[in-house]
Amino acid sequence: MTEDEPGLGSKGQVATAGGAAAVGTPDKQPGLGRSWWSLAYLLPALFLLGVVVLYPILYTVVRSLFDKAGDTFVGLDNYGVFTDAATLTSIRNNAIWVVVAPIVVTTLGLIFAVLTERIRWASVFKLLVFMPMAISFVAAGIIFRLVYQADPNQGVANALIVSVHDVFAESSSYPGAKPRGEAELGGVDGGFETTSTYGAGDTVALGLVGFAPNDVEPGAQPASEPSGGDTLQGVVWLDFAPGGGGEEGAIDNDELGLPGVVVQAVQDGAVVATTETGADGAFSFEGLADGDYTLALPRENFREPFNGLAWLGPALITPAIIGAYIWIWAGFAMVLIAAGLAAISREALEAARVDGATEFQVFRKVTMPLLAPVLIVVMVTLVINVLKVFDLVYIIAPGSVQDDASVLALQMYRVSFGGANNYGLGSALSVLLFLLVLPAMAFNIRRFRREQS
C-alpha cells in the first residue's frame, strides 16, 4: 500500500484504479501459518459466502427452469417471456442506460479532472462534485423528484428552462381567450378572423371572453368604441361585466378594453397591415388603402404559456433518471481519473513538450494513452453498476410511468415481489443480469492474475 493515501485534495499516486490490488503475493514459505488453523479463520466467511452468495447462484439458475409455483419444469419457457412488451421495454431501457450513462459520466469525469488541475480551488470543487456519491439513491431520487416537478413554480429544472425560453420568446397576453360567439369571429389557425369584411370608416367591435378580468393587464381602462375618423378602426374588449348584467356583444360600462392585442388587416389571405390595441382596447389602421379587409387576431395573442418539459412523463423519464445518475457518479469518475492523471510521469509530458508538441497534442498522444487503463476501469465499473440500476428508477419514476422507465433489475423486482410472485420469471431475469456481468467478472479475475504475476 502507499504511504500517501489518496484524498480528494491530495495527489495520490494510484496508478491503476483498484490501487490496492497492486501488491505482491506473499511467498509460499513452508511453516508460515498452519493449515488446520486457517480453517478457523476462514470458516465464517466461507460459510456465509457459500450459503448467501454461491448457493443462490446455482439455485437461481435451476429455479429459472421452473414455473411460477416452482413445481413444474418448464425448460427455457421463462426465457421465452423476454419477448413480451414489458421485458422488451426494460431490455431496451437497460441498453440505453449502458450506452449513455458510462460514456457521459466518464467524459464529464475526464473533463473535470483535467480542468481542475489548473485551478486553485480544485479540492473544493472535487468535494462538491463527489459529495453525491455518499448519499443514497433514495435520497438522490427524492432530490430529483423535486428538481423535475412539472410546475415551473416548483421544479427548478422547468423554472430554469422556462426562464431561458421566455428570454427568447415573448409570452402571450391572453392565453385561452376566445370570442363570445363564432358568428362574427371564426377560429383560424389558433387565432381568430372576422367572417365579414370591412373598409375605411368602419368601426369593428371584437368581444372576447374566456379569461378572468383579473388577468387583464393592470393598465387596462374601460373599453370605449372609437367613433368618427375615416380609418378602419375598432375595439377589442373583454365582453364580460363582473357581477353580470352586461349585454352580450355590446360594450357595457364596466367592461375592460384589452390592451396590447395584435390586430391584423387581411386582404386575399395576406396580412396587409398590423396594429396593436391601446389601453382602452381601441385600435385603428392609419393609411390603409381603400378596399375590403377582414380583421384577424393572430394566435400569438392566445398562445398558452410555455410551462417546461414533462420530465417525469413517459417520453423523457429515462433521460431524466440518467441525468440524476450522472449527477451522482460523475464525481466517482473524476476522482479516479484525477488519481490516474497525478500518476502520469511529468517527464513523458515534458519530453513531448520539448519536442514541440502543442498542449492538445500532448493530451491526445501522451496523456490519453497513459490514462487508458484507468478509463477502462472506470467504464467497466460504471457498466456493471448501470446494469444493476434499480433504486433510482423505482424512486424517480412515478407509478404511472414505471412501465416506460423499467429496467431489468426493476422488472425482476416487480415480477418477483411486486404482487405477481412469479419466481420462475424473476429467476430467469436474475440469470440474465448475472450473465451480463460475467464479462466483468472475467475482466476482474484476469486483471488480478496479471497483477500477481
Add this chain to the structure above:
Amino acid sequence: MTMTEERPPPQEELARQALGAPKRGVASRIASKTGGGFVQVFLVLIAIFWTVPTIGLFVSSLVGARSSGGWWTFLLQPAQLSLDNYSSLLDNGELVGSFINTVLITVPSTLGVVLIASLAAYAFAWMQFWGRDWIFLIVIGLLVVPVQVGLIPIAQLYGSVGIFGSVVGVVLFHVAFGLPFAIFLLRNFFSGIPRDLLEAARMDGASEWTIFRRVVLPLGLPAIASLAIFQFLWVWNDFLIALVFASRDVQPLTVFLQSQTRQFGESIDVLAPGAFLSLIVPLAVFFAFQRYFVQGTLAGSVK
C-alpha cells in the same frame, strides 16, 4: 505501509515527479492564462449545478408545502423558513422507528463484515492451506455478483428458517454480499505488511491469534477504516435488500421514505426533511473520513 520489493518506493517516485516543474513556452502560458478565465467560470457553473439540487431539498425541508412558489423564493422571503417540519418529524413514530431500524441494521452489518473479513483476509494473506489461490480467485469473481441473484433463493431460505422479515436476515445478507469486496481489500493490504514483522513475532513464540491481533490488525487499521466507512455507507444507503427482506416494523429509513413518494406532492413535508435526515449522516461520515472513503472508492472500483 511499505511496498513489496519489486515496486519502487512511492515517496521516491513522487519526489521525482515533483521535481520536474513544467516548463512551458510563452505562447502556451499566455493561452493558459486567457483560457483560465473560461475554465474558472465553467467550473463555477458546474459547481453550482451540482450543489443546487441538494440545497433545493434542504430549503424545501424548511419551507414545505406552505410555499406557493418554488423553494428559491426563500431568497426574497426568508420568513417562510421554519423548523416546523423537523419538529413534527419527531412526532412521526414510523419515521423515528425507521431511523432506529437503519442504525440497528447498519451497525452490526458493518462490524460483522469487518470482523469476518479481517479473519479471512489474514488467512488468505499469511497462511498456507490447500487451494488458497483458487479460493481467493473465486472471491474476486464474486465481487460483481448482482444482489438480484440472491433475492429469491434467500427469501425462500429465510422463510423456511423463520428469519424472513427480521433484522437478522437483512444483516446476514448485507454481511455476505459485503464480504468479497472486504476480503479483497483487506487481503491486499495485509499482504503488504513486511514479512519481517510477522517472522519476528513468530520467533518470539507468538500464536497466530496474537499475531493477528497485535501485529496485523493495528497495521491494517487504515484499510479497515476504509472498509468500515464504505460498508457503513453502503448499508445505510441500501434500499433494495431492506425492501425485500425487512418487514414493515423493521423497515429502515430508505424504505419508509420510498413508501411516502407515492403521494409525492402531499408528502413533501415528511419527505424533504426525512430525506435530508437520511443523507446528513452519510454526508457527515463522508466529510469526517473523506480520505478513507476516497481510498475505498479507488480500491473498490469494479465492484
